[in-house]
Amino acid sequence: MKRIGVYCGSFNPFTIGHLNVYEKACNMFDEVIIAIGVNADKQEDKPYERHLELSKQLPDAKVDIYQGLTTDYMDRVKDRQGEECAVTLIRGLRDSKDLDYESGTIRYLQDLKPDISVALILCDRDYTHVSSSGVRAMQKFDKEQAKKYLLP
DSSP states (O other): OEEEEEEEEOOTTOBHHHHHHHHHHHTTOSEEEEEEEEOTTSOOSOHHHHHHHHHHHSTTSEEEEEESOHHHHHHHHHHHHOSOEEEEEEEEESSHHHHHHHHHHHHHHHHHOTTOEEEEEEOOGGGTTOOHHHHHHHHHHOHHHHGGGBOO
16 A cells, blocks of 8 residues: 655745755655645745745655645545555654654544544754744845755
């Protein structure tokens, strides 16, 4: 059975911490999809441009964009395969705060899709301080310094 990992997030921006989790996921699954979710409740910072940029930066990666519920997107991934496959949601963790947050989120997802499979992947210690919001804040004041947290 083909094992597909779906790494969902806003990835605004996609950082070296995200890359670390993605690379670990690639060692665990036959295929990994980086799925950029568009949150209708948030003022998005050009998700379609992020999708194109990430596709260029990681040319071998499967990058997708979606709107709506993550559980619905995962069902669409499974339906597109046209074969028997296992689809697992990938969530990256930096620390215990992320674990607390993700635990609550997973409970909501389980209410929507009781059979959902989730893999929590802990990033390497070198990346525990890297967050998209931190990088965005740094970009406002020191674009050159912020580049070290982004993909080359």
